[in-house]
Amino acid sequence: MNRRDFLRRSAALGISTALAGSMLSNVASAADKPKRGGHLLIGLNGANAGDSLDPATFTASHLQVTGLQLYNTLVEVDSGLDVRAKPSAQPSLAEKWEAKPGAKEWIFKIRKDVTFHNGKPLTAADVVYSLNHHRKPDSKSGAKSLFAPVADIKANGTHEVVITLNSGNADLPYLLADYHLGIGPEGDDFTKGIGTGAFMLENYEPGVRTLTKRNPNHFRSDRGFVDSVETIAINDPTARLNALISGSVHLINRVDPKAVLSLSRNKGVQVFEILGPSHYTFPMRCDIAPFNNKDLRLAMKFAIDRQAIIDKVLVGHGKIGNDQPIGSTDLFYANIAQRPFDPEKAKFHFKNSGHNAPVVLSVSDGAFTGAVDAAQIYQASAKKAGIDLQIDRVPADGYWDNVWMKKPWCASYWDGRPTADLMLSVVYKSDASWNETFWKRADFDKLLETARAELNVSKRKKMYYDLQQMVHEDGGEVIPMFNNTIDAGSSKVKGFVALPTNLMSGYRAPEKVWLET
């Protein structure tokens, strides 16, 4: 690889040169021939003693990665071994699919060579049952809202599933790749972990660890190389680092940006870092005073020194945000001119707003790590614009219940969504359950629905540009930055390709990697 290649690749990834080295070596290793065997140890956060193997209840890393060892989804969002490619919908349990014009009716062909861990062959009935698990009225699933626009799911013969929507959605295959939507056998309650995945459950201790062994009958020969996987719950970030450095585990997730430099100095350790769609936000409630005033919202958007926050809170491991939630890794990212830190403009809009009391921001590190620090930097930059930003520190415990979407202005974060449509639909549409800014615009909703049903990519691109422009200009979000996803592993781990979609190579690292002895 020459210098030009190197620069082009790192530019395409949107990452700094210092990191590009580790990522590109990762591409080279992916070209090696996979080796079978070995016991893979993974240390992940986000485990709780109250966890269960039912995919409907998954919320955090430990179960997301455990769950996708056991279950497959109809579709996967992946970029294959090429880190330059933007991830797209790839076949998994569904070998192909097509949409009727208008994208209201979708037909998914199910593979015929798949069996569950208990030996039962996979049929369309299992798929219908598993999807309805999240859709039925009394479902407790975190994916329930995904199915709100679904009118009907039915089997057509033994290996074909027809999904009918209330209104067209060109992104349906992406939605079906959601980690909640693992397919289990019909009639199963999902807590036993019986799926079609590359690994079968040996032992599960909630909040402690999961032990799985390779599924010899897995339908994909290009997945599942290690003999067994032990997914250990290590919620403490320092304990995860120690475990990796001392060789107790092969892979860890969510490396603290502040630790990356010292970690990469260790021999035998590689850092997997990639910019994804996850971002931090300061949502202002557009429905109540004082932020129902567009000038005040603009004043606060101009009064934030984003780069200072990236440098201090993320130690540079992120990318500047532009007050709209679609990241540069998305197919429909709109490259709108970056809003700068401009005290003069902030002063102007603040004056125009007629607001003259202090502006209060409620924060806690429960919203995202470093939220309080970020608020303090914000406070200092707002002061330069003559705006008195006051910080209201609130407890992390119960934050999402008592502060978020209750107080006029707080801190929040989004892991991002696989598609631009989904991100805008779940947080920005007027009637979205998570419309954290209470921003309501009929023209936005209408355009969003039109864009969703459009199958022509270039027409869609134009529509999503306009949508992002609306949020950027008028919406209630201050989005300072997109944060990098940082995993790390031992140099024995080969085949790990960081994906912008999710941590641990789209949660599927256990079945993609192999161990060099």
Added chain:
Amino acid sequence: MLRLIANRLGLGLITLFGVSVLIFIGTEVLPGDVATAILGQSATPEAVEAIRRSLHLHDPAIVRYGRWLWNLVQGDLGASLANGRPIAQQIGPRLANTFFLAGYAAVIAVPLSIAFGIIAAMRQNGYFDRITNTATLITISMPEFFVGYVLIILLSVKLGWFPSLSMVTYKMGFGQRLFVTAMPAITLVLVVMAYMMRMTRASVVAAMSSPYVEMAILKGLPQWRIVVQHALPNAWAPIINVVALNLAYLVVGVIVVEVVFVYPGVGQLMVDAVSKRDVPVVQACGLIFASTFVGLNMLADLFAILSNPRLRHPR
């Protein structure tokens, strides 16, 4: 004696009942419930409602507490609200882990600190006394997680003697278990030794200054006999009490050590349960912790009575 034990047991039960009421009120006062805690940021009103309905969270608090107590009296700890698993099955292995680690640390710490305390008392203001005093004061002044991290850096990262994770599994042999849990055990030993050692030293020193010891010295008895046969019997009561308190601490207060070494004990379970507002699990853990305190205090009192004839014949 028997009446005394029965009396204490009765009081213990009342204490436990009080504790369970307090824990229940405490978890009720916390903002949010299991439904919003499970769903976190992804809580939609419909999903929250579905969970609340299926777990009967709409019932008044007193009804839910009564239902829990009624089941408990029948010996049923109930099931976790968060994942529906039986609590007894969830707590069992973790409780065994906690007792294993506490026992491991106690077996090293208790004899060692009592012996050190006695030697320090015999060599008052000598080198041994000063060194052990300073060393234990240092280890007790540092927070547990710091001691833990220092041990990890030295023994695990630099020297590679022990694994940094104390992952015990159900099929691990006894020797392997001792090896894997060595570092958390050493951390705990360092943390609890100071109290017991200094209390032993202080109470032996106090006994040594009494007239009957002076008499023994004048009689020309060897020093070890004076300490072991004359001073120690009168010094036992406070030592037993501080040992009991530290044993209780080893069972209930080691959450930080569990987190640092990723050791699956009851402390972590209780913290997880509180963060998920899983009331029955919090209750069960709370009761275990409270019974440990009540039980060990009762034992301490019994031993104190046994060691002191005056208490055995109350007037």
